[in-house]
Amino acid sequence: MKRTCTKKPDEIGTVYLCCFSEPYKHARHYLGFTAGTLAKRIERHRAGNGARLMAVIKAAGIHASRQTTLAAGYANVGRQPKG
Numbered sequence: 001m002k003r004t005c006t007k008k009p010d011e012i013g014t015v016y017l018c019c020f021s022e023p024y025k026h027a028r029h030y031l032g033f034t035a036g037t038l039a040k041r042i043e044r045h046r047a048g049n050g051a052r053l054m055a056v057i058k059a060a061g062i063h064a065s066r067q068t069t070l071a072a073g074y075a076n077v078g079r080q081p082k083g
Contacts, residue, residue: 013068014038018045018054021063030054030064042066 013035020028030053034041044050048058057064 011035014041016041016062016066017068019067020057021065023064024060024065027053027057037068038066053080 015034016032016034016038018030018032020030028049032041032045032051041050045054045064046058054064055066
């Protein structure tokens with residue numbers, strides 16, 4: 001199933017970081033955004049219906065825990081260059 005992003009780059013919501021209990025290939029973290037409630041977004045991840053990476057680590061038996069929550073941020077924060 002192809003997923004499409006419905007976020008607007010200038011939309012403000014909650015930015016959160018999930019840390020994995022062990023690496024999955026190169027990934028050790030997931031930086032996420034929700035314009036809705038964080039609890040509902042985390043539940044979607046846990047059910048395997050959130051971001052593709054979160055569904056893959058769930059299938060691999062890797063635990064993800066939310067480590068940091070920023071009260072407000074922009075939807076395009078995950079698209080910024082790493083430095």
